[in-house]
Amino acid sequence: MSENIQIVKNATCTFCGCVCDDMELTxxxxxxKITKAKNACVLGRAWFAEHGVxxxxxxxxxxxxxxxxxxxxxxxxxxxxxxxxxxxxxxDTTCEAQRQAVAISxxxxxxxxxxTSVCHxxxxxxxxxxxxxxxxxxxxxNRADFVMYWGGNPAESHPRHFTRYAVTPKGxxxxxGKKDRTVVLVDVRKTPSTPVADIFLLVKPGRDFELLWAxxxxxxxxxxxxxxxxxxxxxxxxxxxxxERMKNCRYGVLFFGMGLTMTRGRHFNSGAxxxxxxxxxxxxxFVAKPVRGHGNVTGADNVVSWQTGFPFxxxxxxxxPRFNPGEFTTVDTLSRGEADAALIVASDPASNFPRAATExxxxxxxxxxxxxxxxxxxxxxxVFTTATYGINTAGTVYRMDDVPITLRKAxxxxxxxxxxxxxxxxxRVHELVLARRGATGARGEAKVAQRxxx
Amino acid sequence: MTSRLRIVNGKVHDPANGIDGAVRDICIxxxxxxxxxxxxxxxxxxxGMVVMPGGIDIHCHIAGPKVNLAxxxxxxxxxxxxxxxxxxxxxxxxxxxxxxxxxxxxxATLGYTTAMEAAVTPIGARHTLEELHDTPVIDKGFYxxxxxxIFLHRLLKxxxxxxxxxxxxxxxxxxxxYTTKLVNPGGDEPWKGRRNANVSDIxxxxxxxxxxxxxxxxxFVRTAAELRLPHPPHIHCNNLGHSGNYRTTLETMRTAGDQxxxxxxxxxxxxxxxxxxxxxxxxxxxxxxxxxxxNITCDVGQVMFGKSTIMTADAPLAYMLRGISKNKxxxxxxxxxxxxxxxxxSYQEHVFVHALQWAIGLELFLLSEDPWRIxxxxxxxxxxxxxxxxxxxxxxxxxxxxxxxxxxVNRKAMNKCRLMDLDRExxxxxxxxxxxxxxxxxxxxxxxxxLGPGADADITIYEEQEDRELMFSAPRYLIKSGKTIIRDHxxxxxxxxxxxxxxxxxxxxIAGTVxxxxxxxxxxxxxxYAVNDHxxxxxxxxxxx
Numbered sequence: 001m002s003e004n005i006q007i008v009k010n011a012t013c014t015f016c017g018c019v020c021d022d023m024e025l026t027x028x029x030x031x032x033k034i035t036k037a038k039n040a041c042v043l044g045r046a047w048f049a050e051h052g053v054x055x056x057x058x059x060x061x062x063x064x065x066x067x068x069x070x071x072x073x074x075x076x077x078x079x080x081x082x083x084x085x086x087x088x089x090x091x092d093t094t095c096e097a098q099r100q101a102v103a104i105s106x107x108x109x110x111x112x113x114x115x116t117s118v119c120h121x122x123x124x125x126x127x128x129x130x131x132x133x134x135x136x137x138x139x140x141x142n143r144a145d146f147v148m149y150w151g152g153n154p155a156e157s158h159p160r161h162f163t164r165y166a167v168t169p170k171g172x173x174x175x176x177g178k179k180d181r182t183v184v185l186v187d188v189r190k191t192p193s194t195p196v197a198d199i200f201l202l203v204k205p206g207r208d209f210e211l212l213w214a215x216x217x218x219x220x221x222x223x224x225x226x227x228x229x230x231x232x233x234x235x236x237x238x239x240x241x242x243x244e245r246m247k248n249c250r251y252g253v254l255f256f257g258m259g260l261t262m263t264r265g266r267h268f269n270s271g272a273x274x275x276x277x278x279x280x281x282x283x284x285x286f287v288a289k290p291v292r293g294h295g296n297v298t299g300a301d302n303v304v305s306w307q308t309g310f311p312f313x314x315x316x317x318x319x320x321p322r323f324n325p326g327e328f329t330t331v332d333t334l335s336r337g338e339a340d341a342a343l344i345v346a347s348d349p350a351s352n353f354p355r356a357a358t359e360x361x362x363x364x365x366x367x368x369x370x371x372x373x374x375x376x377x378x379x380x381x382x383v384f385t386t387a388t389y390g391i392n393t394a395g396t397v398y399r400m401d402d403v404p405i406t407l408r409k410a411x412x413x414x415x416x417x418x419x420x421x422x423x424x425x426x427x428r429v430h431e432l433v434l435a436r437r438g439a440t441g442a443r444g445e446a447k448v449a450q451r452x453x454x
Numbered sequence: 455m456t457s458r459l460r461i462v463n464g465k466v467h468d469p470a471n472g473i474d475g476a477v478r479d480i481c482i483x484x485x486x487x488x489x490x491x492x493x494x495x496x497x498x499x500x501x502g503m504v505v506m507p508g509g510i511d512i513h514c515h516i517a518g519p520k521v522n523l524a525x526x527x528x529x530x531x532x533x534x535x536x537x538x539x540x541x542x543x544x545x546x547x548x549x550x551x552x553x554x555x556x557x558x559x560x561x562a563t564l565g566y567t568t569a570m571e572a573a574v575t576p577i578g579a580r581h582t583l584e585e586l587h588d589t590p591v592i593d594k595g596f597y598x599x600x601x602x603x604i605f606l607h608r609l610l611k612x613x614x615x616x617x618x619x620x621x622x623x624x625x626x627x628x629x630x631x632y633t634t635k636l637v638n639p640g641g642d643e644p645w646k647g648r649r650n651a652n653v654s655d656i657x658x659x660x661x662x663x664x665x666x667x668x669x670x671x672x673x674f675v676r677t678a679a680e681l682r683l684p685h686p687p688h689i690h691c692n693n694l695g696h697s698g699n700y701r702t703t704l705e706t707m708r709t710a711g712d713q714x715x716x717x718x719x720x721x722x723x724x725x726x727x728x729x730x731x732x733x734x735x736x737x738x739x740x741x742x743x744x745x746x747x748x749n750i751t752c753d754v755g756q757v758m759f760g761k762s763t764i765m766t767a768d769a770p771l772a773y774m775l776r777g778i779s780k781n782k783x784x785x786x787x788x789x790x791x792x793x794x795x796x797x798x799x800s801y802q803e804h805v806f807v808h809a810l811q812w813a814i815g816l817e818l819f820l821l822s823e824d825p826w827r828i829x830x831x832x833x834x835x836x837x838x839x840x841x842x843x844x845x846x847x848x849x850x851x852x853x854x855x856x857x858x859x860x861x862x863v864n865r866k867a868m869n870k871c872r873l874m875d876l877d878r879e880x881x882x883x884x885x886x887x888x889x890x891x892x893x894x895x896x897x898x899x900x901x902x903x904x905l906g907p908g909a910d911a912d913i914t915i916y917e918e919q920e921d922r923e924l925m926f927s928a929p930r931y932l933i934k935s936g937k938t939i940i941r942d943h944x945x946x947x948x949x950x951x952x953x954x955x956x957x958x959x960x961x962x963x964i965a966g967t968v969x970x971x972x973x974x975x976x977x978x979x980x981x982x983y984a985v986n987d988h989x990x991x992x993x994x995x996x997x998x999x
Contacts, residue, residue: 010981021982131782138789138977172975284649306522306554306585309532309547320536320545323529404580
């Protein structure tokens, strides 16, 4: 370790949706690495330790190093001439970069989708049907005397969720921390999260919907057949007791994860849970929140929503945004072989998508922006190595509860940011598209504007 | 590079400068209106057209966390109303909560050049600023929600008024807001902490904080006056929507004494009758108070039939409306600061209450003796979309049309109010006041809402038409900051407007006092809370007077 050390306080870890902004980073400016991340959990420590300065060229075409301008030109050419270009990823970069990516998709009349479509997309769909009673995490800390986790394992996926936000902390009306709260976990198996719970419900795999619906019915005073135990694995007695606790708490919170969104029922599961939280407001104050995965997937949802009206799975082929999960979501546009070019930003679909999708990805020209070499960069036609958000660049991210936070830079990177590259691509595709249309005004007429004062 | 333009032969309506339809030249240079420009300056021939300052929406909900939740909530609303992109404008979707680009362009296509987002939580200010940056053409600002701020309540309860004032100034600076906003003051704590209860009496002291809504309102009125903010506290009174609430509204206005106060969407607060039963119109009593108290300004919050979206920081209200419409519902609590509720809604001609609400709004306009202080709004999108402003203008200007429309709505409601007896017609001058000059003055925007030298060159040119709805729905030209954005009804350029905000002076020491509370009860770091200047882009600090 050199002597050129800097401490960066109030830095933000963007590994998971907890987006903890109380990081104290010790930065070795000579070696360009973070040697210590105070307050980080095991995932955060890995995030900071593993993101030093990358190796490799800033830009490459077919694996061959090229000047950035040449790669931007090729990327723009490929995207502008495609007939069904798709943009995917976006959850691990700043909102400033996300805005450029949506702009590109709009200009080339392509498709834009984010990792939401393989994660809490079903919760987004359920939200559109049911709505959501929800809160920021500080309300949980200050008020929640009943906290329930359904279909998630925060101890491993969001290690500080219990300790920084929802279980351990003392709050304004929770002076004794965990002792003042009842913690309930529902899952198909025991996990490292289970010991935190006062009450654990082991539900049969694929039966979450039935269990949630039974809870809704009990909340509304309906009779439930004791046969519910054979169906769900949870007894009527346990359910009745649980409902009493829920109705009589002062402030109840329901967190939920992939155990609901990516199993039998999907958006019906999310919808049932959101409806349950809504129903309980007849008795007390009750809220729910999907536990979001990547650091800025919530930002991606927000940006795509404010710019298009829809949160993910958006298509611009007709010159305006349309939304249709299943048609415009990326696993689908790839698996059906519809995409003829792809822009992948801050994501590695080649390593985790279904085979039909990844095979098609190999058949089309792909432009990828990433901080590291991945399966996706390996198959890409144009690759940009970019700086890491929250480490080499500032920018805006949204925590899982929609709280916007500004990142701090720890050390400089020689690589450009996602925002810089995407801005350059956006400008160039706009020129190419205008040229193709004949450099004209809004509807193809001669550009009158050029003769007017600006 | 200086860019000049001259508008000739148009009939100018510039009430702030006493011009009511005279044919005058308007000269523009470098984004401002000037006395004169050289003879050979490019000109727009506005013969047969009406020239007004650009429209100003003093109260709408267009950007930020609450708005985006409402956007996400209603894909069906967007699907029906696509907004195609062009060579230089972005695409989007519409409905009652349009996407940001569509919002900006559509305001422009109505001839509006400034809009104020009416309710933003401090912790969400960054989000609002990002969305406003993606809202093209118009200049904009927002009001920051402070009326249910727990720390501020504590200071008041402890009698620490001086620190309260410093803290309010600190919050305005830290969020880049335009003024303070109060929504159902005192109502947040019962909602979140007392099993969805609410406050209903402005003298009622919360059992937690031992202060009443009245004390909160008084403190903000006093502070805004002492800080000399260009716009006073903007208040959504307690008891919105409840029968009999006009008494709360009168009491709230009386609380201000002779100090400035702005009452938001006052139509929703003008009901007589008994709580729990059908409302009655008290538009006359409310209008009478405002007419005789020059310190009060308000915007009407007119209901327009058709689809709307209820989105409000008055979370208990949204929940109550959800009970009526049985529709999807969003509630979002914001730690230590606020809350919000969202419910898709619609107003229907045949429904008694809706028809009465529509009538009460029109009564307020028609009984107003001072159009400078009873300002046009629909509380977009709560009372209806801003796209309905042209129809509202026609209702005010065209008594025949109004009579026809009255004939289509619930008869019983019409018999319960005075609307049918009111045959006043608004003049073009009065319309220019309630949509331009009035809001500019109420907001303290010295360079807007008029066409005198020094004003921002935000100008709308309408073709004069007998059908006022048609006339106001499609300006022939829109000039923003001296740039011709719309020419012959077509978009010529994209443009990013300015953020308008205030920066009242305060004692730095107050930050330390806020920090102590913050570190105990918020879930982010204090150093990450205030918004840095990176989010400002093109902006203007409007001075305290």
